Amino acid sequence: MKLLKKIYSAYILVVFLLLLNSCTRQPIIYNSVKPTTFKNVFENYWNEMKRNYVYWDIDITNWDDVYSKYAPVFSELNMNNSNDVRACVRYFRDITKNLVDNHYTIDFINSLIADSSIFPAYERKKNLPAFHEPYPYWKIDTNYLDKGYLIGKNTNFINNGQPLTILYGTIQNKILYISFNHFSLAESFGTSTGTSIQLILQAYFSMLDNLPENIKGLIVDVRSNLGGDLNDLNFFAKHFVNTQHLFGYAQYKIGDGLYSFTPWFPAYINPANLSKNISKPIIILADNFSASTAEALVMFVKSIPNSTFIGETTFGATGAIINDSSMNYGSFTISNFMHVQTSSARFKYIDGKIYENEGFPPDIFIPFNLTAIQNGHDIALEKAIDRIQ
Amino acid sequence: MSYSIHGLGQFYLGSQAGYANNHLNTNNALAKNNDGSGYVVSGNCYYFFKKAFIETDIMLISKNYTFQKPGNYNAIYQQYKNNYVQLPLVFGFHAFKKHQFSVVVEGGFFIAYWLQARIKGVLPNVYNSIDSMSSNGRIMQYAYLTQYSIKYTFTNSDNRWELGWIGGVGIQYAIKPNTILLLNGKYFYSLTNKQKNDHNNQIQGYNETGLISVGVLLKFCKNKKTDKN
Known part of the structure; x- marks a missing residue:
């Protein structure tokens, strides 16, 4: 009994002392709705990044070190000093320069710096010797197509200054060819400006569902296709399979913790009603500006037997940008100051590898050759044609 | 023979079980913050004075909560199931007492340790979708909702120790000189x-847990002779 009393007394004392040390809650602090100081801007940004970013486990940027280094720097900046406002772009560029999320961009809302933007992946790539800007290959590839090829455009859907453009036809009556420069295919359906896109896609899908004997192989060209609507992936690829087809795995951020993720969910292509397995050779063409949904399509095609990837390593933006409110994590805005685009989910191919920031490598590497193109030769397409023949 | 609810200076040991309802006080503006249902089981130790008592327990208690998307996305949710081992220390007194029956009012504090957590939920897997054409020729696209259930891995940012205040009311009924039935309602704040709190402006959350439990107490040592012949 005495022992129990002693334990009781000691316990009361310990808990009471602990409570004395923290006898009230700290107020719940909300990120400032409209930050009025650079200290607010930085701390909101730093916290939102900590919550939203999906690559902390593989990123080389130490986010705690960023806080230690830049919190004092931003505290010294004055929101009313235009030089300081402009200087902050430089600091944000330095903070983000090594982030591996190749979808990552910052656009500034503040009027003084609204013409500035940060795109770390692009800034890294443009310093590489093999760098080239996106190229509209369709302008010379019509030379390879049989008479009767179709070009469709929808000027209501612009990406990187280019309207959605589809080129479709046959090559030597043996190869079914299609190219498109971004993914807003399904969105074009049923729109007044999307009639040509719709007709071409319906013709192409109809061919896929009933491939004529004379067609010996397919070429799908997503070179310089910067991606777009991820829903287009299944909309387009469902005509290549007749059963649910696994081509990778996706993982979503579900909590504020740095590594708070769902399990890896299977990434499937679900077949169209009338689709058949395409057993003929499929060649996918991509280059280092094939990004996002275009890379997902490359990986899907590569997961089909009898497929070959020709071209350059892709851009390496393999995660998913999901801008509707179905996700809790991903892109965010610091009110009145900046908008940050970042992935809500990450993707790994069926080989178990995340190709973010690395890019998906081709089976046959054909580098961009501007001189050949200026002379009317598309070497990667020629290689694809040779391979099917 | 008669007996009152308890005499002076007596130890009782017992156990209780019941229902726990938890609310996470936080600033998640993106989702509805729903209370979570759970359980509580405890081993109890009471020391009675003439009109008051001290209670300490060791309890296993769940502090669950759910975030649910509003509007069209209300099928999307995240359910957090958290288990704590908790040591409350409660001071109580008899607000009303008649024969074997007593109404008690309690207050105190607790210390808890976050033992284990699990996150269950549903979200749309955008890499598993289907589409169909609507009557106006537009393409409607749907991502399959996918369930998940993962054991939460604690990080250095998690504060697994919890301290707080307790308030409560209860009913005690002595069915025998050495046996008391309990019905308790407690609130853990x-x-x-x-x-x-390693940096400013981080997301914060505080548990607020109510419980209703029933149980029984048995006298720990021999009763002093209080019966009249």
Whole structure:
């Protein structure tokens, strides 16, 4: 009994002392709705990044070190000093320069710096010797197509200054060819400006569902296709399979913790009603500006037997940008100051590898050759044609 | 023969079980913050004075909560199931007492340790979708909702210790000189954030847990002779 009393007394004392040390809650602090100081801007940004970013486990940027280094720097900046406002772009560029999320961009809302933007992946790539800007290959590839090829455009859907453009036809009556420069295919359906896109896609899908004997192989060209609507992936690829087809795995951020993720969910292509397995050779063409949904399509095609990837390593933006409110994590805005685009989910191919920031490598590497193109030769397409023949 | 609810200076040991309802006080503006249902089981130790008592327990208690998307996305949710081992220390007195029956009012404090957590939920897997054409020729696209259930891995940012205040009321009924039945309602108000306060402006969350439990207490040592012949 005495022992129990002693334990009781000691316990009361310990808990009471602990409570004395923290006898009230700290107020719940909300990120400032409209930050009025650079200290607010930085701390909101730093916290939102900590919550939203999906690559902390593989990123080389130490986010705690960023806080230690830049919190004092931003505290010294004055929101009313235009030089300081402009200087902050430089600091944000330095903070983000090594982030591996190749979808990552910052656009500034503040009027003084609204013409500035940060795109770390692009800034890294443009310093590489093999760098080239996106190229509209369709302008010379019509030379390879049989008479009767179709070009469709929808000027209501612009990406990187280019309207959605589809080129479709046959090559030597043996190869079914299609190219498109971004993914807003399904969105074009049923729109007044999307009639040509719709007709071409319906013709192409109809061919896929009933491939004529004379067609010996397919070429799908997503070179310089910067991606777009991820829903287009299944909309387009469902005509290549007749059963649910696994081509990778996706993982979503579900909590504020740095590594708070769902399990890896299977990434499937679900077949169209009338689709058949395409057993003929499929060649996918991509280059280092094939990004996002275009890379997902490359990986899907590569997961089909009898497929070959020709071209350059892709851009390496393999995660998913999901801008509707179905996700809790991903892109965010610091009110009145900046908008940050970042992935809500990450993707790994069926080989178990995340190709973010690395890019998906081709089976046959054909580098961009501007001189050949200026002379009317598309070497990667020629290689694809040779391979099917 | 008669007996009152308890005499002076007596130890009782017992156990209780019941229902726990938890609310996470936080600033998640993106989702509805729903209370979570759970359980509580405890081993109890009471020391009775003439009109008051001290209670301490060791309890296993769940502090669950759910975030659910509003509007069209209300099928999307995240359910957090958290288990704590908790040591409350409660001071109580008899607000009303008649024969074997007593109404008690309690207050005190507790210390808890976050033992284990699990996150269950549903979200749209955008890499598993289907589409169909609507009557106006537009393409409608749907991502399959996918369930998940994962064991939560604690990080250095998690504050697994919790301290707070307790308030409660209860009914005690002595069915025998050495046996008391209990019906308790308690409210646990945490003072500590579930996340460590290592930088400003971080997301914070405080548990607020109500429970209703029933149980029984048995006298720990021999009763002093109080019966009249």
